[in-house]
Amino acid sequence: MTIKPIRNEQDYSAALEQAADLIVREDARSRDDLDVLQAVIERWETAQCAIPAPTPMHAIRFRMEQLGLTARDLKPYLGSKSRISEILSGQRQLTVDQIRALNRHLRIPAESLIGETKHEPPRKPSTASIAAIEKLKTLGVMKTREGIDAFLARARKAAPAMAMLRKSRTDRTNAKTDLGALEAWCAAVLLIAEQKTLPKSAKRDRSPEAARRLAQLSGKRNSLARVEAELAKLGIILVILDHLPGTFLDGAAMCRGDGTPIIALTLRHDRLDNFWFTLLHEFAHVSCHLVEGTTIIVDDLEVSSSEGIEAEADAFAREALIPIKTWQTASGDLGTEELMAVAAKAGVHPAIVAGRWRYENQDYRRFSKLVGRGEVRCHFVSTVA
Structure with a gap:
């Protein structure tokens, strides 16, 4: 046959x-x-x-439906409202950076996002924008007549590992990030940290117990004025530096040239709940994740992350601020009196309890007057605009 x-x-x-x-x-x-x-x-x-593969547009819409996301939730990964609209309607192709962000943060298969069409090329690392450079000068970090190359060279001399920043992107970096501005911000943090000294009696205590004591400082008088000194006792340098245009940062953990850990915060949201959570999140990175080969971790906490170290840092911060046994008493329809009781039991500022309840219940209208809006930046005026 x-x-x-x-x-x-x-x-x-x-x-x-x-x-x-x-x-x-x-x-x-x-x-x-x-x-x-x-x-x-x-x-x-x-x-x-054979069933045809979904287009990138359909793959994104399917994941949005699965996770209950709106177009606004895609801003950290895709950019402006108009760009999101163009992508979801199939009028604009994804960039390589956007594909990476959607794959990392929303777990959309890369093959579904690539499709059969051409894509915009990835952004090449560029020098800091004029707006970023001008802000550095306004903040007094960069010399008036200093060029950006000389400024970055000074920082690399202080911490050679900073040169590795451009070669990788952390899992919690906004897809819209201007990498040149991000590099300049990290350089500024390192140069500021070079001018700081730690007490000789500083103890390298990075334990959960030390984090818990730091969290409970929030419930005490003049806590913001005491944070830097308390971290210094633990052998950690605190740097407060406003974020630069195009950086979308809440904070970072990094190492100075001599190995001294640094926690850097931008205070971009100027709320007590955000301040304390970011502080303890970066403390977790200092405690657990700054090791050989990883000397800079930058965070936009509005970006969700599936990366192990970010989940660990989130869990570490939550437990330090409000232990799980205490938080279990705050479930349900929490009232103001109950909120205050939980804060007292945890020994932390009520803003921390209010912020966590708002986040976990996705209700940002509740307790809006209790999160300490506008009560942080005024305490750190030298390097925030």
């Missing part, structure tokens, strides 16, 4: 008839022919019945 490739429906019908004839035969030659013919038939049927 001659077995031919199937190229059309007529060939397919003929192959089925051949198979029906062979299937009732019991000789070895017929069984061999049937095996080969079945493979040919299956190949044709698979090709004809």
